[in-house]
Amino acid sequence: APTQIPIAPNPDIPQQHQAQQVQAASRKRSVQDFQFGNRIGEGSYSTVFKATDIQNKKLYAIKVLSKKHIVKEKKIKYVNIEKTTLNRLGRHPGIVTLYYTFQDDASLYFVIDIAEYGELLTIIRKLGSLSEDCSKYYMKQIIDAVDFMHSKGIIHRDLKPENILVNTDMKIMITDFGAAKILDLDPQGNIIDKSSTNDESLDKGSFVGTAEYVSPELLKFNKCGFECDLWAIGCIIYQFFVGLPPFKGKTEFLTFEKIVNLQYQWPNYYIPSTVKNLVDNLLKLEPKERLTIKQVESHNWFGNFNWDDKNLIWLTQPPKLE
């Protein structure tokens, strides 16, 4: 049986589910509990290491954030958002689990699931594009994970193949919640105001690097609701088939211009018309005209797929990578 993993008591989890956790969390973890291995990667204000829990030998990724750097770069808010979202989301196969957080004088440590295959972007780049089978296989997992986070009142706002990690069993895990929007929940866990998504601006600082998946309403009106994640899903499906995202200019400015003018083309070679239909209905400038996550789930491309059968999504054999 899997080891019981302690997580600090979480205000977002209903009381009855916390008892187990409190019991297990009786001992706060620290750097001494882990044997640090190779560096896996580097972010703009973090370094990620492989690490083994000395007691149970379980392998994790530990994200180490330099306090000095975070303060200097004014990233405290984003680090807190990441921690709060991951705690609220708890455990879902398609989202990295945050098991422990601790700190010492110099650093903050986030102990998370390790994704040994790295980023989905690397896989797409290696293969050029993905087969229809592979695209559908990964997209089912991405959609199930996004549906779950939306149901918990979390809008990711920075979905892209770099933020989708892949495990050794070829299952995806969404990461990088630093730009997420956290909606208020009532005591029963229902989202209080689904429309309260334009009350706070998303500063440019949270979009380091690529701008290709940003929704037009964010660029034009600084507004970003659940629909902006669906825009990004449209961009990602396009990229699975074409190899590159639909909106890509020579500069960030030119990319933005293409996005707000909906300038994208399908290549001449064969792409199934159901796929084109799905993407075209996600890449709608007007957020209200965009397919919702439920409409995506019932789109023809997925046939009559039973989204309630989680084993079909998460325990199915991966198709040959091609």
Ligand code: ATP
């Ligand atoms: P930025 O903060 O600049 O947006 P980032 O989000 O990629 O960068 P990190 O989240 O610190 O920064 O990740 C740094 C690198 O480590 C990335 O290349 C990422 O693919 C890799 N990485 C992050 N988390 C994991 C994980 N859980 N398992 C495996 N690799 C990971």
